[in-house]
Amino acid sequence: MIKVEDVYFAYPNGVEALKGVSLEIQDSEFVAIMGQNGAGKTTLVKHISGLLRPSRGRVSVDDTETTKMSVATLARKVGFVFQNPDHQLFSETVEEEISFGLRNFGFEEKTIKERVDWALNLLDLTEYRGVSPFMLSGGERKRVALASVLAWDPKVVILDEPTIGQDSQQKERLRQFITQLNRQEKTVIIVTHDIEFVAECRPRVVLMAHGKILAEGEAAKILTDPELVSQASVVLPEIAQIFLKLADLGFPKEVIDVYEAGRLLLERFGEST
């Protein structure tokens, strides 16, 4: 369980990135931290993985405060996949890249080999085992970075803007992958401003603006509230926009899924004939 208690944080240059944030994330939850660029989303998750220490307040993972552990120790539990895989990749082969974290955490050679095989398989990278990561395409490099983090089987996985530059098929694969991770009882936290992606995944949404949490709850509730959405400087999902405009005709407002929208409309059309 992750507990963020009244956290304040200011960067060395004086910018106050977090102004009193409190949040609880249970095991196996799927949470999306949303807001516009600069709202404090990445700053918040960096606290959870121990890369940043709060100026005020506490962050604890499984009842231990993050300030009482080194980043490396905490990383064993909280895997962080950075937005740009090129900030992590450096090895001669994909295989070595994936073993990097495992070696750092002191796994035995035999276990390392097993886990590398497992990670390669999980992310469809087996054919690239001996290839240099720099020779791979952007999407493939993202998978290598993800594999290298999942390899050591962290309990919590944080994905920072995983959908940037991805086409819709890649996003669909990502969505399915996250579902799989949840089923394996991993806690998944994504930082994103991709409204449509969140509308399809329907995680618990934590909406941030100006260093504070504006609201949190079900995706369908949060993302269809025009007030909140405007305060956070994000946009309504397309389907929600349509239903907002149809609100005067008595349609429900908290609709973000195409199929649900279609069914509701068909019902209404059926009624009027």
Next chain:
Amino acid sequence: MSVFDGFKFRSVSSPVHRMDPRAKFFYVCVLFAVAVMFNQLVPLLVLFIIQIPFVLVARVQKEWLRSMKGSALFAILIFAMNLLSLYFYGGYASLASILERSLTMTARFVVLIESFSIFFLTTSPDLLGLALEQSHVPYELCFAFTTAVRFVPVLAEEAQTIMDAQKARGLELEGGNFARRIRNYIPILIPLIVNAIRRSLELAETMESRAWGANKKRTNLYVLRAGQKDLLLILLSISLLAGSIYISAFVKVPSLTEILLV
């Protein structure tokens, strides 16, 4: 990195900031020449003091003090080395003259740091690049200079991000013996270098797409024109240089010890 703060450009609106970099650079060169010309302490102290008004007018006292503080370590090193070598190998008469000689060497160093610090604190890289261009330095070099300066903060931030990313994979950057520490920096250096190369490729694409190389004669949005103050500074520098040459050749400059004993 506080010592570098003393050389980073600070954007303030002051007459010194607005002066033509070429005039300022000429002044710094003259100071350099004069500092090397004299082996006595007194003239060097004078040089040190005459620059202080510039610091105050430019309102960069805080940063300038930082560069002084930062160079203090080196200054002490120079002082100590000179002191020791003169004591053992010098053959000078008195302790006082040994001290004075060491102080002189130190003062020379400090004067140089002082003038360079003032120069960089008050000259925007923009204007500096322009000055280089107008001084007929090949445009490619000027461009490389300003682009490098523009990307310094970006690369610094990227280095930090890379360190965070690797720490989050269990990399320990502190502790361990020297060799181990060097090896631990490989996962930082490689992404940094690879990304820098990728970045320059994208920059090159952009440059080409904006007609780089279209015309041998590039024009410029801005032009540096030397104003009254700049000419005044150049005149001052020339007189300083002339005066110093005269003094060092014909006037016997007393040592500090002699002045104090009188």
Next chain:
Amino acid sequence: MAIIEAKGLTYTYPVGARPAFEDVTIEIEKGEFVLLTGPSGCGKTTLCRCFNGLIPHFYGGKLEGGITVAGLNVADNPIYELAQHVGMVFQNPENQLFALSVEKDIAFGLENLGVPREEIREKVDWALKTTGIDDLRDRPPYELSGGQQQRVAIASVLAMQPEIIVFDEPTSFLDPLGAKQIFAVIHNLNRNLGITVILVEHRLDLTAKYANRVVIMEKGRVVLDDEPQKALSSEEARLIGVGIPKATRLYKYLKANGISLSKIPLGSEEAHQAIREVLAA
């Protein structure tokens, strides 16, 4: 004559085993707004680099077939010549700005062309105003947000007053609001200045409504080239897996269940109006 004409265009990178795209034949008229999309690796990014000569002059490799842009044969003309007719805005805003102030960045292209100073000043001011960033004139790029940086990049290209501007996934790094702003600027350039726009994008929900034509590529070939409503509601588009706007998907769902909307919507405005019509009837 079309402003861009490509016939049987095939290109292979120097280290490529297979062509990045094959047999592309396409004609783009002056003033069009073409949306170029397709799954990652389909060749769209490579294709748009042919429009200003980066391919073949910067990248080398083998370019077969022919392509003329604004009357110039791409293979026979240097990039700096083509760049005066075709501007290009890239994905990463940070790597398109290299001067220490916004003004100097915008002036860069004009300076390269040897344009006289007064003219540079005029065009820079005009570009700043047209992209709505006049207040950012003296700022260094490091202080700007991604959206602001990208607008500076657009202004820098605009200042050279090209007839065509190609945008290669310009909003990849921006949040939805920043992206909307950029698309509004691009729409303005096309609608009010008559600039031919080629926009490579995945975010079709935000952009389809501005385009008059959608070109979909897959595995190096152009597989669909039609007006947005037809292209995006087609079965082919669904199978290829491009990001069909939700409004269009809703239309298809209703159609499959017997309800026909009067027109194929690309965005929420069109969709809700079409739905109202059906309910009123």
